[in-house]
Amino acid sequence: MVFLSSGPNFLPAGRTDPAKRLRIWPYFRFAAMDGLTPNWSSPVKGQSTSLVASMVTFDREHRNHLMSATVGKQLFTFHGRLPSDMLTYSLLNVEVWDPMPRPVLFGGTDSHILYHGCCDWDSLHENIEVCFGLGGLGLGGLSSGFLPKVACDVNPLMLELYGAAFGIPCVCGDICDVGTIAKIWDACPRSTCLSAGIACQPYSALGDGRSSQDPRSSSLPGTLAAAHYLRSVAVIMECVQPAQTDPCVVQQLNTFCKATGFYKSEVLLQLSNAWPCSRNRWWCVLTAPSLGPINLKALPMFQDVTKIKFAMLFQPSRRGRRNKKMCFDSKHMKLKPFRWMI
Amino acid sequence: MLRLQAHEIEAFQVDDLGSSPYLLDCQGVLPCPLHSWGSQLRPCPCMCRRAGLSLERFQKKGLFGVLVRSALPAFEGAVRQIHPMECAALVGYDPTIKLGDSTMLQLAGMG
Secondary structure, eight states, X not given: OBOOOOSTTOOOBSOOOGGGGGSOOOOOBOOOGGGGSOOTTSOOTTOEEEEEEEEEEOOTTSSOEEEEETTTOOEEEEESOOOSSOSXXXXXXXXXXXXXXXXXXXXXXXXXXXXXXXXXXXXHTEEEXXXXXXXXXXXXXXXXXXXXXXXXXXXXXXXXHHHHHHOOOEEESOTTBHHHHHHHHHHOOSOOEEEEEOOOTTTSTTTTTOGGXXXXXXXXXXXXXXXXXXXXXXXXXXXXXXXXXXXHHHHHHXXXXXXXXXXXXXXXXXXXXXXXXOOEEEEEEEEOTTTOOOOXXXXXXXXSSOSHHHHEEEEEETTEEEEEEEEEOHHHHOOOTTTTOO | OOBXXXXXXXXXXXXTTSOOTTBOOTTSOBOOXXXXXXXXXXXXXXXXXXXXXXXXXXXHHOOXXXXXXXXXXXXXXOEEEOOHHHHHHHHTOOTTSOOOSOHHHHHHHHX
């Protein structure tokens, strides 16, 4: 029996024990990026897997849905209740019931079934932000017309900051957990854009540059898997410059694009070209085949605000010429000076 | 909270005149903000680290941070950590957004 997550579009999958609804869901962690689709060559009975599939033949009895995986096009049978007339279904943490001759999958008590209709013009301009920190990426997206709908972060303290500022649904959890993905879908069950400030520590020099040896590097495959399972139409990612050439990152992105047909566009943006801050960031945008590739351009050079003193006002202090007080230039920044310096 | 503690004053080499090699250079650009700015010698406010960074790490990687002088009359000339909203303005983040009350947590979020 499928035990679906609760949510606005909850669909019971047969009889379930009400007491079980109170259980805390054990989380299933993605093992690897190739987890976008099961290993069909040697499925093992009882093995848990996650995949996205489309319906080939719908069974009104919900015992024998014939489905096709979106990655690999493998046919399989799914046993469990599914809504009809959906474009795709994300079957998360389902179990292999019978591996041969045609695999039979079924939803267990830890499974999550997400279903997806077609996207619309509005949902294309909605944004789910994961690994958001202070939400800078979502803020930039908002100024570009992308409305933040859900935010997800593993740190509840950061979540409070973001929630206070934006007032949108927040999901606290690890993006590598299918339970977290199901919660995001509960809050926004549409195909949207997904943005992520993936963990930079595995790739930066000060973060020791351990790449895939750093457990925080799982934020990239977790983000890609979340985008796949949530049927995101575009994935916007940002990280430090060395991530662009990191072999693991390159391999994971190429694997994702090859499996899903997504296009990859990337650019290195140097904030110092336009603003007095030494901040180089690699930006990568993955877009669905229907959207096509997006041409990203480097920041143009501006000569207006090249030093901090052009952005902020420094006033001489009584303590001598070396002492300078700092505050925003209220004339240009439209802020009351000193207001926050309490 | 942004005020330097005694051991931080020593680590950031703040002298009696209030000078330090870590003072923000208004003639230059802001270094890339790091998550540990403001908390390298303290527990991280986001709870990812329960103590300051190790001495071995300081010897290997160095100490990072940006200090500024407080503009408040009560703290005339005192050196403090850069405020998250000052940092926000210099990294292109909207400095007018109210992000709660924990300035150190906000500063960590800038990195």
